[in-house]
Amino acid sequence: MKKIALVALTALMAVSCASKKDLEAAEAKARLNQELLDSATVKLNACLADEKAAAAELSVLRAQVADLRANNQSLIDNTGNLTTLSKKGAENLEKSLESLREKDLQIRTLNDAITRKDSVTLALVTSLKSSLGNLNDEDISVNVEKGVVYVSISDKLLFASGSANVNSAAKNVLGKVAKVVNDKPEIEIMIEGHTDDQSISTAKFEDNWALSAARAASVTRILQNEFDVAPERMTAAGRSYYVPVADNSTAAGRAKNRRTRIIVLPKLDQFFDMVEKGMEQAKENAKAGK
Template structure:
């Protein structure tokens, strides 16, 4: 009887170990799939941008073809001789060709700028994942939407219910976010506070607008005072419950909506500087 019990215990331990290994393997595959998804998202954004640029190029070419046809018809009407090209017609044709070359240069330069921007976006995603990779997915998520990087942190990790005071334990997470921001001096961030749709009215917070704005300001203040993020690079904003990511009719949905979102803001002036520099180099034949 003891032998049978011992054998059963051995089998149970073996199954438990195997299950733990399977779980670890599944978690590893999930992390790999998420990384592949983020990379694919960036590439998809690049493809969508390429599609818009190609459509603009096609529209420009069609416009130029229409101009050329109008010029040719004008020559036919004025001279009545297809074998003779007037000096004015030749000048118009040369101007049209020059305009085509200019538009082609602009399109190629814009494509190069978009590619560089997408590379920067992917590098930012990898940087945030590198410092926040050990955080539970239910508490924090990193994703890319339309070329913009978002870091979303659940309020259960940052705040007590109805409070705008950041928990001491959460400062470790904010410190990791600050490290990426401080290592990338060319980026700016917006800190957004989000709540669920449950009404609140206290001596300190009149409504969800007040609570969400106060929470965003608290996180911004921690990043500035505790981790030396330059205040001119940050914007604090309260969004109340008007930008939900889940259904507010369920407890789990409301929990997802209560979050603080850190948005890496694209610097449009830098993007256009890249375009202008590319245009100048192209004109110089570099």
Template sequence: MKKIFLMLLAGGLLVSCASKKDLEAALAKQIETKELLDTATVKLNACLADERAAIARIEGFKDQIESLKNSNSALLTNQGDLVMLSTQGSRNLERSLESMKEKDLQIRSLNDAITKKDSVTLALVTSLKSSLGNLQDEDISVNVEKGVVYISISDKLLFASGSDKINAKAIAVLGKVAKVVNDKPEIEIMVEGHTDNQSISSAKFTDNWALSTSRANAVTRVLQEDFKVAPKRITSAGRSFYIPVATNDTPDGRAKNRRTRIIVLPKLDQFFDMVEKGMEQAKENSKKETKVNKN
């Protein structure tokens, strides 16, 4: 009887160990899948940018084709000779071809700029995940939406209920985010405070607008004062309960809506400068090609 009991006990321990290993493997697979999803999202955005550039290029070619048709029709009407082209018609054709080449180079330049921006976004996501470590914590998430990086932190991790005082554990998390921001001077951030739709009225906060704004300001001050993020690179905003990510009809949904979101913003002036320089370079290259062809 004693031997039977010991055999059953040993079998139970083996099942428990196997279940634990299966759970750890499943969690690791979940993390790997999330990372692949984020990478795929960035690549999808790059493909969409390529598609937009291709459509713009096609529309440009359509315009040029129509212009060439009109020029050709005018030449046929005036000259009545398909073999000989007038000097003016030849010049029009040459200018049209030059314009097509220039537009093609400009579209390529714009596409290169978009691709570079998406590469920066992917590198940023990688840096954030590396800095934050294991993202199994349901209170922290890093997502990419339409080429923009969002870091969402639940209020359960950041604040006590109805308070704007940041918890000690959350300060450590904000420090990791600040390190990535400080290492990448080409980006700016927006700190958004979000609440659920439950009304609040206290001596300090008259409504959810006041609470969400104060919480965003609290996070901003920690990033600036504790971790030396330049204040000119931060925008603080309270969004109250008007941008929910889940229903406010259930406790779980309201918990998801109570969050602080840090949005990583690329410096658009730098992006457009890069596009403008690419356009100018395209014009110069087109002129050089024209001179070479004439010679």
């Protein structure tokens, strides 16, 4: 009888170990699939940008072709012979060709800038996921929306109910985010506080606006004071309950809406400066006939 019990116990332990291994393998596969999805999202955004740029380029080229045809027709009407172009007609034709070259180079410059921006976005997502590791997806997530990267942290992980004081356990997560931010001085971040639609009125917080703004400010102070993120690179914003991600009619939906988002913002002045310099170079190259 003891032997039978021992055999049964051994079999039960083997099944338990196998189930744990299967679960770990499934979780690893899920994380890999999420990373592949994020990568595909960034690439899709790049393709959509390329499509818009191509459409714009086609429109410009059609307009230029129409101008050239009009100029040529004018020359035919005035001279009756294309072989005897007037000096003025030749100058107009050269200007049209120069303008066409310039527009083409400008569009290519803009496409290159957008492609570089998307590459930076993909690298940023990879860095954040690597830094944060395998945290509970219900409490923290890294996503891309319309080419913008954001980290969403649940209210449960950061704060006690009705409080704007950051839990000590959450500082580990904020420290990992801060490391990525500090390693990439070319980015800025916005910290957004979000609540559910349940009304609040306390001696400290008049309403959800006050609570969401205070929570965003608390996270900002932690990043600045404890993890040395430069304050001029951060913006704190309270969004109250007006940007929900789930239905507030259920407890599960309200829990999802109570969150703090750290949004990674590209320095647009640098981006547009890069584009502007590229446009100027395109103009010079067009004049030189390159």
